[in-house]
Amino acid sequence: MATQPPSAETDDDTEVKQRNADVCNVVGAIEEMGAKWKLIVLNDLRDGEKRFNELKRSTGASSYTLSRVLDDLEEQRFIENRKEFESPVASYYTLTEKGGTLCPVFDAIDEWGEDWLE
Amino acid sequence: MATQPPSAETDDDTEVKQRNADVCNVVGAIEEMGAKWKLIVLNDLRDGEKRFNELKRSTGASSYTLSRVLDDLEEQRFIENRKEFESPVASYYTLTEKGGTLCPVFDAIDEWGEDWLE
DNA sequence: CGGCATCCTTGGAGATACTG
DNA sequence: CAGTATCTCCAAGGATGCCG
Numbered sequence: 301m302a303t304q305p306p307s308a309e310t311d312d313d314t315e316v317k318q319r320n321a322d323v324c325n326v327v328g329a330i331e332e333m334g335a336k337w338k339l340i341v342l343n344d345l346r347d348g349e350k351r352f353n354e355l356k357r358s359t360g361a362s363s364y365t366l367s368r369v370l371d372d373l374e375e376q377r378f379i380e381n382r383k384e385f386e387s388p389v390a391s392y393y394t395l396t397e398k399g400g401t402l403c404p405v406f407d408a409i410d411e412w413g414e415d416w417l418e
Numbered sequence: 419m420a421t422q423p424p425s426a427e428t429d430d431d432t433e434v435k436q437r438n439a440d441v442c443n444v445v446g447a448i449e450e451m452g453a454k455w456k457l458i459v460l461n462d463l464r465d466g467e468k469r470f471n472e473l474k475r476s477t478g479a480s481s482y483t484l485s486r487v488l489d490d491l492e493e494q495r496f497i498e499n500r501k502e503f504e505s506p507v508a509s510y511y512t513l514t515e516k517g518g519t520l521c522p523v524f525d526a527i528d529e530w531g532e533d534w535l536e
Numbered sequence: 537c538g539g540c541a542t543c544c545t546t547g548g549a550g551a552t553a554c555t556g
Numbered sequence: 557c558a559g560t561a562t563c564t565c566c567a568a569g570g571a572t573g574c575c576g
Contacts, residue, residue: 325531326461326524330454332535335568343444352538365569367539388537389576401530406444408526412519413443417450453548470558483549485559506557507556 332376333402337361337369342378342399343406349382349394378402450494451520455479455487460496460517461524467500467512496520 333339340359344350350358356366370393373379378399384390395402451457458477462468468476474484488511491497496517502508513520 324461325528325535327458328535329527329531330457332531336448337569339448340445343442343448356538362570363539364541364571368569383538389539391538398534401534405523405526405530408523409444409447410442412523413447413450416516416519417443417446455549474558480550481559482551482561486549501558507559509558 333378335369337365338373338378341366341369341373342395342402345379345393345395345399346403346406349392351393352391355393373399451496453487453490455483456491456496459484459487459491460513460520463497463511463513463517464521464524467510469511470509473511491517 333342337359341355341361344355344358352366355361355370356363359366361369370379370381374381377396379393380396382392382394384392451460455477459473459479462473462476470481470484473479473488474481477484479487488497488499492499495514497511498514500510500512502510
């Protein structure tokens with residue numbers, strides 16, 4: 301995480317934190333992961349490496365949907381794919397470092413869910 | 419999900435949803451807020467009370483969409499509505515306590531966005 | 537096993553116009 | 557100002573089938 305130089309604090313009014321829809325990080329981030337399937341898959345991969353059908357079962361996504369989501373996520377560098385071309389083909393997916401940085405987000409969501417779900 | 423069309427179908431897919439929910443309540447939370455517009459509106463309301471057209475401008479949602487999202491969020495007790503029936507009608511929306519508990523989530527997203535968004 | 541191609545259904549959401 | 561009522565369009569996503 302690129303931490304800002306702590307001492308060189310510009311006098312930019314922190315109050316003008318520009319929460320405008322166009323500029324806001326939250327909106328940007330939401331657009332970036334957007335789809336619910338992406339979040340579900342990413343969250344699933346926090347457990348570690350998983351293969352295609354494993355994700356298919358755990359997420360409940362159809363192979364078509366899952367395939368497209370995985371493509372997207374890989375293109376966004378959230379996940380990485382490793383293939384083994386042995387007897388039955390095996391395809392493993394893991395979070396990249398970038399993907400891993402989403403953990404705090406999921407943790408926050410998780411915590412919230414514990415308090416307010418069910 | 420908030421609007422439930424009268425489906426006479428038996429909910430056979432409850433099994434799937436349950437499996438997802440079992441994995442982690444992250445999925446549950448995602449389903450709960452699901453739509454991107456909900457998140458955008460909720461995030462916007464962190465600034466404090468806002469009125470309809472204000473939200474319309476800041477979020478960029480159409481009045482139709484915004485209206486439905488607000489209805490949903492109110493039904494879910496994420497937000498509250500206060501009306502003033504004076505000269506020109508005024509309608510104010512604020513986060514409830516429940517809505518406020520989402521702040522850590524948005525903070526996490528915000529922080530992530532700062533690091534990884536362009 | 538891990539997908540891609542195809543068809544098809546659904547609803548999310550914009551545009552527009554109207555009301556209290 | 558704060559919505560509601562329609563109409564419409566398009567992408568998300570399920571189901572199915574095929575293939576290396």
